Structure formats: structure tokens, C-alpha cells
Amino acid sequence: MKYRSSSKIKSKHGLIDGLLLFLKKIEVFDEISAINLGEIRPGRLNAHSGFKVKIQYKTKSGLKLIARGQGVQEVFIVSDKVDDLIKKLKSMPEVIKLI
Numbered sequence: 001m002k003y004r005s006s007s008k009i010k011s012k013h014g015l016i017d018g019l020l021l022f023l024k025k026i027e028v029f030d031e032i033s034a035i036n037l038g039e040i041r042p043g044r045l046n047a048h049s050g051f052k053v054k055i056q057y058k059t060k061s062g063l064k065l066i067a068r069g070q071g072v073q074e075v076f077i078v079s080d081k082v083d084d085l086i087k088k089l090k091s092m093p094e095v096i097k098l099i
Contacts, residue, residue, distance in 0.1 A: 009035045016040055016069040018051030022094050023075070031085040033062075038074030052096045055089060058082055 008027050015023075015037065023035055051069040058064075062079040063086070066072060079085050089095050 008032055009037070011037060014040055016051075016067055016071045016073045018069045018094075019067045019073060019075070022051070022053060022067070022092075025092070026077075026089070029085065029088055031079050031081040031088065032077055033080070034078040036076040036078070038076065040071045040073045043068055043070075043072035051094060053089075053092075053094045054096055055086065 009023050019037075026032060027035065051067070053075075054066045054068070056064045056066050059076065062077045062082055065075040065077065067075055077085065
């Protein structure tokens with residue numbers, strides 16, 4: 001089964017609301033080689049906060065993000081230029097906390 005069409009996003013799992021739009025924005029970054037999605041878990045949503053992304057930590061292959069909306073979803077980004085990628089993510093309004 002082919003999970004990755006012609007994009008960098010591997011979509012084996014579903015997506016929480018707002019995540020696809022965010023992923024499409026960052027998919028064009030040259031620093032990103034691939035984007036892998038994790039499971040969706042239930043989460044609490046503050047009605048005023050909406051969709052937000054948190055950079056959790058660096059991994060051996062890139063970054064781990066947590067996307068929060070109507071649920072919580074892990075997002076793993078494969079990158080060789082993690083520090084440059086973090087600088088780009090800092091400028092995005094969806095990103096709330098940085099490592």
C-alpha cells in the first residue's frame with residue numbers, strides 16, 4: 001500500500017482538523033525530507049485556542065511535533081537541517097512553544 005503520494009507527507013493515519021493545512025505550508029521547506037504522522041488521541045481543546053503546534057524535541061532524524069486541536073497527534077519531521085527548520089517554524093503563528 002502506498003502511503004505517500006507525490007508529497008513529503010506520509011499519511012498512514014488520519015489527520016486532526018487544521019493539521020493538513022499546516023503540513024501543506026511546511027512541506028515546501030527545503031529543510032524537510034519527509035513528514036510522518038502518528039496516531040490521533042483524544043485531547044482537551046480550549047475553545048479559544050483552536051489549532052496549535054508545539055515543537056517537543058529533536059530526534060536523531062529531525063523533530064517531533066505535537067499538534068493539538070480536537071485531538072492530539074504526533075508529527076515526526078525528517079530533516080538534516082534541524083536548527084534552520086526551527087528558525088522557520090518560529091515565524092509561524094500556529095507554533096506555540098519551541099525547544
